[in-house]
Amino acid sequence: MKFEQYPFEKLTELLKDITPNENYELSALTIGEPKFETPQFIQDELKNTTSLLQKYPASAGLPELKEAMLSFVKNRFNVELEMSEIIPTFGTREVLFNFPQFALFDKKNPVIAFTNPFYQIYEGAAIASRAEVIHIDLLKENNFKAELSDEELKRCDLVILNYPNNPTSAEMTKEELGLWVKKALEFDFILVNDECYSEIYFDENNKPVSLLEASIEVGNSSFKNVLVMNSISKRSSAPGLRSGFIAGDKNILEEYMQYRTYVGCASPVPLQKAAAVAWNETSHVDEFRKIYKRNFELAYEILGVKAPQATFYIWLEVEDELEFTRNLYREKNIKVLPGSFLGRNGIGKGYVRIALVENEKKTEEVLKRLKDFIDG
Structure with missing residues (x-):
């Protein structure tokens, strides 16, 4: 049974020889993992039932x-x-x-x-x-x-x-x-x-x-x-x-x-x-949605990217997704995921996936960094 490498393993190989710009803190926009604390009432229930x-x-x-x-x-x-x-x-x-x-x-x-x-x-x-x-x-x-x-x-x-x-x-x-x-x-x-x-x-x-x-x-x-x-x-x-x-x-x-x-x-x-x-x-979900909505408002203001109906991803069209990913990491210390790592038969080529899963302040800072890179 032979499985394909996971996309994040491919990303590690793609970036392994690159020294990122140390003037910036690393921003990983690769994985669809919310970067917010799990609501306290959920944590309390877990603690109370151990x-x-x-x-x-x-x-x-x-x-x-x-x-x-x-x-x-x-x-x-x-x-x-x-x-x-x-x-x-x-x-x-x-x-x-x-x-x-x-x-x-x-x-x-x-x-x-x-x-x-x-x-x-x-x-x-x-x-x-x-x-x-x-x-x-x-x-x-x-x-x-x-x-x-x-x-x-x-x-x-x-x-x-x-x-x-x-x-x-x-x-x-x-x-x-x-x-x-x-x-x-x-x-x-x-x-x-x-x-x-x-x-x-x-x-x-x-x-x-x-x-x-x-x-x-x-x-x-x-x-x-x-x-x-x-x-x-x-x-x-x-x-x-x-x-x-x-x-x-x-x-x-x-x-x-x-x-x-x-x-x-x-x-x-x-x-x-x-x-x-x-x-x-449901109220905690409403609060998270507000954060994601604000993140996409920032993406529109800074990158001109229209907000989707759902999810927290930007599927950004670029000329060469591999070179874009490598150069972005080298120059701005930002990690994104090449679309070709998520598809087969050439599907995903020419795109990168960006996960907007941080808070408003971090999202704004990294999007401005990304904008600066795109404008070159």
């Missing part, structure tokens, strides 16, 4: 955690799920990696399609599943929206979408996602949307939609062949809690739950307790 470390955590998750997640889905997307339609997971990285292996195990010649550029776990899951990959190329010409021909879709066993999208920040409408649901039913493949950035949005009147909403909209209220994944990491600035879920088709989830009892990735009880209070609370 005695529960004496208990083995159940693979199915605490009922109160599932209830909190169901409440989140109801309040955010107006979708009422049953207990059998959701499974708490240890973040979403593990489920994105092992669910395809579960789903494709019985397929003789499995085929998986996913958006390109992509979160590298999708590719890792395909490799571990011995699956053929069809890349769903996201280009400026198609507004970074997922498209595949019927001929390609007929071959698919599993399709992974990612909207709001990492790294392009693109969105898809309920109607557009609904067309994908119809195709999943027509050609009988499993359709997953990775919705981890659904809560980093900037317009209350134009929130990202869920694939679950789209499924109901086209009459698939049982979510046949439809699943979503979401996480608390970005929403609550709590990636260390490792709290996510997979939700949708209960028939698929029933079998997947049995598989998960063997995987052994149940979240420790104190983490589940802390996650439950986080999923149930």
Whole structure:
């Protein structure tokens, strides 16, 4: 089993011979990890429940955690799920990696399609599943929206979408996602949307939609062949809690739950307790959104970059993403991620991904540094 190098490993190699300008403090805009303290009420719940470390955590998750997640889905997307339609997971990285292996195990010649550029776990899951990959190329010409021909879709066993999208920040409408649901039913493949950035949005009147909403909209209220994944990491600035879920088709989830009892990735009880209070609370998320919104206002003022509907990424078009990255690090001590490290077959070439995950003061300083570099 041979996996590709992770993008951050490639970045380390790209920059290894460069001495950055010591007149500036290092600014790493590479990883999608919020740089804000996890809210105190979440930390307190974790501290207050450490005695529960004496208990083995159940693979199915605490009922109160599932209830909190169901409440989140109801309040955010107006979708009422049953207990059998959701499974708490240890973040979403593990489920994105092992669910395809579960789903494709019985397929003789499995085929998986996913958006390109992509979160590298999708590719890792395909490799571990011995699956053929069809890349769903996201280009400026198609507004970074997922498209595949019927001929390609007929071959698919599993399709992974990612909207709001990492790294392009693109969105898809309920109607557009609904067309994908119809195709999943027509050609009988499993359709997953990775919705981890659904809560980093900037317009209350134009929130990202869920694939679950789209499924109901086209009459698939049982979510046949439809699943979503979401996480608390970005929403609550709590990636260390490792709290996510997979939700949708209960028939698929029933079998997947049995598989998960063997995987052994149940979240420790104190983490589940802390996650439950986080999923149930929304005001702290509003505060984080205000910070990200201000960061994009600064990006527009300084770089002329229009704010996306969601996520905290700038997908910046440049002439040569590798030289841009190397020279930016050398001259301004800023690290960004070349888009070609996130894609295959030339997709991502000519772009860099910039993560605006710092506070306003740091963001303003580094964006001015970046502007100075671009203006040369």
